Amino acid sequence: MKRIPFVVAAGAVAVSMVLTACTTTPPTPTASASASGSTAPKASVLRVWAGSSTPITVDFNPFHVDTALFGTYGPIYEPLFFYNQLSADPPTPMLGETFSYSADGRAVTIKIKPNVKWSDGEPLTADDVVFTLGYGPNKTDKMISATATDTTTVEVKYSTPQFTNESQLLGATMIVPKHVWSKISSYMKETNPKPVGSGAYTVKTTSDASYTFTANPNYRDGAPPISDVQYLGLDSNQSGQDMLTTGQIDWTGMFVANPDTVTADGAISTMNQQQDPTVIVTCSDAAKGCKGAQTDPAVRQALNVAIDRPALAEKAWAGLVGEANPAFVLLPRDQQWLGDPSLAPSPQSPNAAQAGQILEAAGYAKNAKGFYAKDGKEVDLDLFSPDGWTDYNDAAKLIAEEAGKAGIKVTARTVSEAEYWTPVTNGDFQLAMYGLTQSLVADPFSNYDQYFYGKSTAKVGDAPTRGQNYSRYANPVVDAAVEAAGATNDPAAKKAEYAKIQAQISKDLPYIPVVLNASQAFFNTRGFTGWPTDDNLYADPLPYLSVAPAIVLLHLKPVA
């Protein structure tokens, strides 16, 4: 049961294998209380499966966004501030103390905490921040200068307004020590097996089956109560579930179709925060080279009303997913940014008649086989998903059936993972099941900028050089609004621009929203206290996220 957002949010080891394992086994027997000696967890060691598969190849290089091991971001390297993706609250200081933007958004002044030390005992100063901002992949041609005005103050100047990059700069840039990284010749080739960071943990030991962190004695707030954290590598979700029910792991985030079997014993609690939209991505713009009937917005609109979202949620996702909306805002978090409340949620019951009306109004008519056609050309769409991602495969099959009932011919097929990414990236497709990554802050800007902005796409045959607008969508109204929203910090003005974007994209539907993906976390509340709760969502309890797990680890205490 694997979905893109898993990997996406993970931002680390390719966990595809891990998560493809299906859950067709008989329900796992509930754990009995009599755990054998070797499986009883020691109180202060927290065992985590964040999604790593075996063999684990040691890599704590924060610039390897794809292959760095879980825990590199947060527990070892820290950003300046923590942005909680579950709330609209202001960011929490980590290495930073305060920050302020100039009125035009082209200058940022950051104050960092004084007297902070790296895990090797060296002092952490504004110089390290300046070094980090100008290092490797952090370099951007929009940055004019970064200067340390004293040991705790950094001033950064840009050529363009940077309001929308706030969370990138302050919440996703891991500060690295100058005295270490200035001596590393190639950041691409470095695996950084003994990282020097500022976070609450350092690496204790590694093997090809697991790696263990231990409390950093130089941590600025004192060593955390959980002294050791062991991250395991597992190759199937079933193993993860079995280890959880037998008390061998304490924390994981994965899809479990029947979570009650895991939590029945009372030791494990679960939380399911749906965030990332699962969509049908369409190659939408014929002018960019897309081929097929889906380039006609009417076909996409018809498909949008023809699918039965509650049935899909039940049959393909065991009812664990949330309702998606065509404005691509996360509700209720982003409620203030939703221009037209009627846009949320997407239609929740199939309406074949309405689909027919949309198509007939656009000049389509049913042919002898009962499918819509225009100018003698039958609408015949190809919808593909990676083989083994069973939720996508099932959803695609159901979508094809429902579209067929509405007279739209859709053929669902599965392809290997290799054959999936290349056409999606290069635009050589009609329809594909796909997962978008929800904006990590309470502002949908990055959704629009990444997936809908004209400059985030490329002609069919090329891969976009910035952004992930694989739908090839380009709309001058949206482009102008994205640029205007990016240049302002005034909420009212921003909302007005977002409303323009939402009106366009919910009509054009380059991505047809299906559901909001489940992201289930499981954690041991019998052995550890301090986990996030529905009333206190201080951080998302998914161990594969970046930074948030570090915040959770700092809140945890072993039960005596």
Place this chain on the structure above:
Amino acid sequence: MVFYLRRIAFYLVTLWAAISLNFLLPRMMPGDPAAIMIGKLRRASGGRELSEETVKAIYALLGADKSVPVWDQYLAYWGRLLSGDLGISSTRYPYPVATLIGNALPWTLLMVGAATVISFVLGIMVGAWVGWKRGTWLDHLVPATSLLQSIPYFWLALVLVAAFSVQLRWLPIVGAYDVFKFPSGPEWSWEFALSALYHAFLPALTIVISSVGGWLLGMRNMMVSTMSEDYVLTAEAKGLRPGRIRDRYAARNAAIPSLAGFSIALGFVVAGSIVTEQVFSYPGIGKLMIQSVQGLDYALMQGVFLVITLTVLAANFLMDLFYGLIDPRVRSHG
């Protein structure tokens, strides 16, 4: 002597063909590894723009092959191979393929190898016995073990894990050793060896259960037909002990065809057991193979296929020589 020279020449040609195929096959697969890696990076970097520098670096790393003529690539491939360089994995960048394979190979050889040998020996012994006692209730063993073999392996393994590891907690769920006791990985100690044995038991058992039926059936049938041979009748007429007839006359000759099958099975041990490794999170070559195919990691794919090819050929070669030794007919007509 001519026999052996001929065999050696034949194997050299086969080796060249196999290694060349190994070069060609990954290149015929659809998809572009650079596009896959850039897509992954883009999703992983959560909205940060990938710098031109990074994109170029990835194309230089993974896509450069396209601009070089295939023939030059082929020559470079041989050059690297002969100097023992298997390249750098792209899915586990920047780890060398040789390291990845080197770490996985011992586990595969020991666990899958031992399971294959046990399964063969068990199948042959029981098969000989069942064939010897043909017509008795023992014949029921044949359909029984065949049934076990026809159970989907994935399902069998999951059921055994659910029963013995999760419900009864007699055996571990995953891993090749106790990762909680040995967080730093393998070490030279009795305690570790015991832990490794304990962890290998269930995976090996599943392999044995699902493969013993084939050996048993083959051996039993050969045994039955060998026992109708004249020399067995002669031996009986001479008044030899039944045990001697069974072991020295019937079983020894009946095992010859199974030995050929065994050499092939031994060669494929190195390919690991993909599903076993998956279900038990057991380290091994099979996993590397499937991960490399999914991530279009050409270097790793070629490395894994090369190791498999070499072992299959080596196992066949040894068995050829061995065959010549135990069965003189092969030598004179070969």
